[in-house]
Amino acid sequence: MYTVFAGGVGASRFLQGLCQAVEPASVTVISNTGDDVEPFGLHVSPDTDIVIYALADAVNPETGWGLKGDTFAVVDALQRYGYERWFNLGDRDLATAIHRARLLREGVALHEAVAGIARAWGLACTVLPMSNEPVRTMIATGDGELAFQEYMVRLRTEADVHAIRFAGIEEARPAPGVLDAIRGAEAVILAPSNPFVSIGPILAVPGVRQALAETRAARVAISPIIAGQVVKGPAAKMLASLGYEVSAPGVARLYAGLVDLFVLDDQDRELAPVIEQLGMRALVTNTMMTSMERKKELAEEIVRAIGERR
Amino acid sequence: MYTVFAGGVGASRFLQGLCQAVEPASVTVISNTGDDVEPFGLHVSPDTDIVIYALADAVNPETGWGLKGDTFAVVDALQRYGYERWFNLGDRDLATAIHRARLLREGVALHEAVAGIARAWGLACTVLPMSNEPVRTMIATGDGELAFQEYMVRLRTEADVHAIRFAGIEEARPAPGVLDAIRGAEAVILAPSNPFVSIGPILAVPGVRQALAETRAARVAISPIIAGQVVKGPAAKMLASLGYEVSAPGVARLYAGLVDLFVLDDQDRELAPVIEQLGMRALVTNTMMTSMERKKELAEEIVRAIGERR
Numbered sequence: 001m002y003t004v005f006a007g008g009v010g011a012s013r014f015l016q017g018l019c020q021a022v023e024p025a026s027v028t029v030i031s032n033t034g035d036d037v038e039p040f041g042l043h044v045s046p047d048t049d050i051v052i053y054a055l056a057d058a059v060n061p062e063t064g065w066g067l068k069g070d071t072f073a074v075v076d077a078l079q080r081y082g083y084e085r086w087f088n089l090g091d092r093d094l095a096t097a098i099h100r101a102r103l104l105r106e107g108v109a110l111h112e113a114v115a116g117i118a119r120a121w122g123l124a125c126t127v128l129p130m131s132n133e134p135v136r137t138m139i140a141t142g143d144g145e146l147a148f149q150e151y152m153v154r155l156r157t158e159a160d161v162h163a164i165r166f167a168g169i170e171e172a173r174p175a176p177g178v179l180d181a182i183r184g185a186e187a188v189i190l191a192p193s194n195p196f197v198s199i200g201p202i203l204a205v206p207g208v209r210q211a212l213a214e215t216r217a218a219r220v221a222i223s224p225i226i227a228g229q230v231v232k233g234p235a236a237k238m239l240a241s242l243g244y245e246v247s248a249p250g251v252a253r254l255y256a257g258l259v260d261l262f263v264l265d266d267q268d269r270e271l272a273p274v275i276e277q278l279g280m281r282a283l284v285t286n287t288m289m290t291s292m293e294r295k296k297e298l299a300e301e302i303v304r305a306i307g308e309r310r
Numbered sequence: 311m312y313t314v315f316a317g318g319v320g321a322s323r324f325l326q327g328l329c330q331a332v333e334p335a336s337v338t339v340i341s342n343t344g345d346d347v348e349p350f351g352l353h354v355s356p357d358t359d360i361v362i363y364a365l366a367d368a369v370n371p372e373t374g375w376g377l378k379g380d381t382f383a384v385v386d387a388l389q390r391y392g393y394e395r396w397f398n399l400g401d402r403d404l405a406t407a408i409h410r411a412r413l414l415r416e417g418v419a420l421h422e423a424v425a426g427i428a429r430a431w432g433l434a435c436t437v438l439p440m441s442n443e444p445v446r447t448m449i450a451t452g453d454g455e456l457a458f459q460e461y462m463v464r465l466r467t468e469a470d471v472h473a474i475r476f477a478g479i480e481e482a483r484p485a486p487g488v489l490d491a492i493r494g495a496e497a498v499i500l501a502p503s504n505p506f507v508s509i510g511p512i513l514a515v516p517g518v519r520q521a522l523a524e525t526r527a528a529r530v531a532i533s534p535i536i537a538g539q540v541v542k543g544p545a546a547k548m549l550a551s552l553g554y555e556v557s558a559p560g561v562a563r564l565y566a567g568l569v570d571l572f573v574l575d576d577q578d579r580e581l582a583p584v585i586e587q588l589g590m591r592a593l594v595t596n597t598m599m600t601s602m603e604r605k606k607e608l609a610e611e612i613v614r615a616i617g618e619r620r
Contacts, residue, residue: 040408040409041408041411042408070383071381071383071401073380073381073383073401073402073405074384074401074402074405074408075405076402077401077402077406078405078408078409080405080430081405081406081409081426081427081430083409091381091383091384091401092386092387094387095383095384095385095387095388096387096391098350098351098352098384098388099350099388099391099393101351105351106351117391120391120392
């Protein structure tokens with residue numbers, strides 16, 4: 001059993017490979033819900049849906065989020081009623097948000113809603129939100145605190161990040177199945193996602209960090225930083241503006257004590273000793289997931305490295 | 311000031327003419343909400359929206375409801391989550407339903423939500439829902455009781471109607487402005503809408519019938535039945551299956567005591583004496599609203615007949 005802590009685009013690409021490398025039914029995704037947002041009174045779970053759409057081979061390959069060939073008639077029409085256009089939700093994607101909002105209002109737990117959505121898309125793996133309670137990632141900038149989607153989508157990550165807070169985290173409990181998926185796994189893999197706003201909220205859910213510290217599973221992280229840059233998203237900017245080194249070891253330091261095996265790119269080969277000084281094995285390989293073949297090969301290498309540990 | 315009790319398609323056509331014949335700002339629409347429905351957790355007010363879209367010159371001219379050139383991506387996509395496809399809400403129409411549902415959940419009164427929507431579509435007339443409280447028209451058929459939209463849309467009015475009930479009507483109050491619009495009008499006009507399921511619910515809201523009985527306004531009704539047939543909708547079938555005559559006088563009898571002037575089509579000229587025996591003046595004219603010109607002329611004739619009474 002493989003349990004993967006997942007943000008959005010980077011995680012979804014890794015999971016596409018993993019579900020080719022191993023039996024999808026042996027994969028459990030624990031999805032960040034700190035980015036969830038309720039535009040127009042609906043409920044959007046960006047990271048969860050990116051993973052589901054990607055694993056269903058329905059994700060928009062150009063953006064990495066949203067649905068292939070989606071249209072935008074509803075968000076266009078909503079402008080008439082004074083809504084801003086920045087939250088660019090496609091029509092078919094919006095159907096998911098309508099369905100999830102309806103279920104939650106009827107008292108269905110988020111993890112049950114997500115399980116139904118994943119089933120509707122034909123997924124064989126398990127997708128679990130990190131928590132059924134609302135946790136919202138808040139970004140403190142020079143101009144005040146913003147909800148994550150505002151920072152990410154409306155401001156296009158252009159604001160300097162001074163601090164990150166997970167509103168609601170104290171009251172959040174891990175969703176049913178989350179702790180068991182950490183304790184009972186052969187490996188727990190931290191996907192190549194933003195350590196602050198994708199993996200960070202999952203680790204911050206009370207009980208998760210301890211379960212990860214205590215599990216007998218191999219604990220693996222894949223660097224989202226390659227040669228000092230990030231493939232997608234604001235991770236590099238955040239590392240810099242929060243005072244961390246923008247490098248694979250900069251990420252690895254955030255995971256020290258929680259991870260046994262750290263995967264970094266060939267381009268960062270010379271940094272492997274730094275990783276090992278942090279008490280992790282380093283796996284140096286090509287982590288650029290530019291094709292389905294590469295995604296699968298990366299997952300296979302990681303699965304092999306996990307097996308070698310045994 | 312002209313106050314119009316309005317159902318959907320027939321009413322919207324008459325109102326298009328009236329708003330050409332008189333100053334739109336002098337027109338108040340009291341809209342049936344008995345057909346309102348909450349598909350997918352949204353809030354659709356079919357009759358109200360038909361009127362708003364028609365007066366904004368945005369209604370689909372082929373169907374008489376929905377928006378010109380609308381697409382159906384969301385309802386198609388919702389099928390994946392197990393929703394039936396019978397409620398065929400277009401994407402741009404759905405934006406209205408999303409907006410209204412959000413406002414109502416935030417505690418905004420329906421009449422305020424409707425006023426905002428009408429303003430957003432540039433309407434100069436006033437559109438009032440009959441009540442802010444939920445009233446739902448229920449249709450008793452041989453196969454049990456159905457919500458109106460199920461009877462209308464899913465069963466395409468094919469079931470025999472045994473009885474009609476307005477669930478929630480006892481607790482409903484007229485929306486703010488409704489009684490004043492009846493009492494203070496120069497004329498109250500019952501649009502050529504279904505007397506049972508369009509005008510019926512409005513008359514059934516506690517206080518409305520009495521206000522109409524007591525007003526000094528000219529009280530006018532336009533027959534939705536022409537030569538024993540209906541232009542659109544199930545009014546003829548309902549008259550028959552509920553044991554009424556399928557004719558202009560069959561409708562006029564339902565309004566006896568509430569209406570001073572009854573408008574019937576040239577094709578029913580020979581029935582004018584029957585109308586007058588019911589204690590109403592009869593206005594015989596071409597009521598087939600086949601063009602904007604005809605809609606305007608019909609409204610002008612009615613306005614003239616109202617003036618002559620004075």
